[in-house]
């Protein structure tokens with residue numbers, strides 16, 4: 001369904017060049033979950049944002065991103081707009097900063113729903129309330145008219161998930177969706193995403209710097225280091241017999257409790 | 260908010276109310292008292308601010324003058340904000356070469372001595388209050404454009420703009436719905452500061468006889484009238500002088516106060532997390 005070949009991203013500025021992604025390739029088939037792990041700055045976000053062509057104009061992207069048979073790298077902005085959200089949803093690391101602070105949640109959700117369907121504003125509002133209920137926001141009929149800063153970070157991420165799901169994407173890219181949350185909220189959000197993935201039958205790219213998060217729920221794991229995929233395989237392979245020294249370091253970094 | 264800001268707020272509020280209400284009373288600021296021509300009267304109970312060289316009441320003329328000043332402030336700032344916002348928003352959003360070119364043109368325009376430009380235009384055109392407002396507006400929008408552009412540029416980097424794009428929202432809507440409202444705060448502040456500047460320029464022009472023409476009252480031409488009477492009737496110069504100073508200072512204090520009030524949240528910038 002998604003096939004990435006030799007994806008390469010370089011940032012050009014007057015002073016410097018940053019080679020953020022160095023020719024990576026991977027495949028993702030329908031219904032599968034791919035995990036991308038790697039330390040901060042290894043190119044996880046940049047490579048995923050370039051699938052949707054969301055990088056700033058300083059980025060030079062080359063390679064191929066085949067999505068349902070077409071190469072997105074060659075697509076026009078107008079064509080990309082039909083892919084963004086409706087086919088591929090993106091969830092950002094910091095949910096509060098991903099929402100516009102000057103509009104209510106209702107406003108932003110209704111805008112999104114109306115954009116991708118023929119629903120009237122009233123119908124869209126009803127749908128948004130149902131979705132908020134589904135992601136377990138309490139009293140959604142009232143809370144939906146609040147502003148983003150009136151919600152906790154965990155709740156903001158639930159809202160972002162609801163908003164992304166309202167577009168019924170076939171693929172969900174979750175870019176460190178829980179990295180800015182505390183441990184218990186992290187667990188709740190991940191469980192919520194697991195169940196919604198089942199319900200909506202989506203494929204998923206789950207990005208994390210925590211191999212532990214990824215190992216439990218992915219069919220395949222790609223380990224990124226300095227812009228390259230250094231190792232790729234099933235979680236069992238990766239954990240059982242890591243080939244790369246870097247992967248071993250990541251495995252050792254998973255907290256273990258000993259009594 | 261500090262005392263300065265409160266004072267400015269109350270002073271400007273009071274001035275605006277007086278300026279708006281005065282035409283509803285049956286006072287004529289151009290009415291000449293024949294018996295007092297050439298003998299300005301000091302402030303008294305009959306004339307709180309005294310009278311001028313034609314026996315006209317200075318309090319009344321001051322209030323009518325404030326109508327001119329405030330109108331010039333509002334209209335010319337309105338014009339400069341319209342132009343500045345359009346140029347700033349487009350330049351910042353389009354970015355790249357267009358932005359570079361626009362910024363160089365702005366630099367050039369800003370390097371021109373505005374006051375002299377206005378003087379030349381006013382000499383060539385027929386001096387009228389309408390011309391004053393248009394000329395001030397058309398020559399003072401560059402600061403607004405810079406400010407708005409800077410805000411648009413910083414908003415473009417915010418995660419929620421990328422998030423909007425990731426939802427397939429059209430660029431035009433992202434710009435006008437999601438980015439432009441964020442430029443409102445700097446615009447309000449720039450408007451306050453710009454009004455002070457415009458009022459000052461209007462006073463200068465009227466003082467030089469290139470602005471509001473007699474017998475209509477403006478603070479600038481009241482100052483000009485006072486020139487022959489500086490020794491005998493200093494209040495004729497003092498009152499419009501103090502009013503100009505207070506008004507311009509108040510607008511600046513209010514602008515600064517609003518800046519602090521509106522700013523802290525706007526400064527909480529967050530760029531995409533990596």
Ligand SMILES: Nc1ncnc2c1ncn2[C@@H]1O[C@H](COP(=O)(O)OP(=O)(O)O)[C@@H](O)[C@H]1O
Nearest residue numbers: 011018020039040041042043044045046047533
């Ligand atoms: N807009 C940008 N301009 C220049 N360099 C960038 C930009 N965005 C990211 N980078 C660089 O690209 C590299 C990869 O970043 P990223 O993909 O965000 O890492 P992460 O794996 O933590 O998500 C980093 O070195 C980062 O500094």
Ligand SMILES: [Mg+2]
Nearest residue numbers: 044045532533
């Ligand atoms: Mg990242």
